[in-house]
Amino acid sequence: MKSFIRSLLAAIGLTAMAGASAQAQVAELPAFDAALADTANWREAAPENLIEFQIATARGETRGRVLIEAAPFAAPGHVERFTSLAASGDLDGTMFHRVIEGFMAQGGDIEAIDRERAENWPNIPGEFIFTRIPNSEGDSVPAMQKLGLPQAATSGYILGFPVSTQAEAFASLSRDGSVQSWIPHCKGVVSTARTSDPNSASTQFFLMRDISPWLNREYTAWGRIVSGQDVVDSIEVGEPVRMPDVLVSARLVAEMPEAERPRVLVQRTDGPLFASFLEANAGASVCDLPPVPTIVSN
DSSP, X not given: OHHHHHHHHHHXXXXXXXXXXXXXXXXXXXXXXXXXXXXXXXXXXXXXXXXXXXXXXXXXXXXXXXXXXXXXXTOHHHHHHHHHHHHHTTTTTEEOOEEETXXXXXXXXXXXXXXXXXXXXXXXXXXOOEEEOTTOOOSSSOOOEXXXXXXXXXXXXXXXXXXXXXXXGGGGGSTTSOEEEEOOOOTXXXXXXXXXXXXXXXXXXXXXXXXXXXXXXXXXXXXXXXXXXXXXXXXXXXXXXXXXXXXXXXXXXXXXXXXXXXXXXEEOTTSHHHHHHHHHTTTOOGGGSOOOXXXXXX
């Protein structure tokens, strides 16, 4: 056991040294049609996992559109809840009632505007971590691309989502050969509000405006902003907000008329174009790196 720990610490140390200076990916994005044809380096987000928010100020002035991609592999119950909420229209008209500079923008309080509607959405269990078996990922948990040595890395990506994880060296110590992983609360991550009861999440969500690692494994992160982070950063601040911005509409893209659907391409983190970025940033914390590039049409 002692030799295992020594080996692990040595590997982690080497990885950290390799990534001591994180490098950003600097490449001009291709046109949508060119990226769509480049399937080795780009994937199209499934419309059933895309949510569109239209946000306005309290005076009715348009803030803009935010597009969120959900991550069923990380929190399937919460993805089911919020895609269902978006499809139902029950989030429409809710307010961003708690917005903190350098932290997050919280909304989705249906009960504040319609108690009867809120009763349709009972609490759901927390999903603070997910488990994966290294090198055996399938459809439910796709393969993870690591920032650093495979056995020692504690950051990386799954389908473009930031992921933190136990080092895979610990898999040999678990009964089923699995490790615990989670979506960390990086800027742009979408998570779920709750009370002190860990299983009290219902309809309230928050959009991260900065990095907040103390929320990790305590609140359920279930998606990331793929377009409109600037809109989120412009939401009126306050705790509570004196004149709160309004979520005018939340729509599941799969439920929209096809001609109106936004299409989102996400750079593949398992593609050849991204490989050099992973190598250059080996050992870096995923939240300290720029988000995985996306291209939006419509």
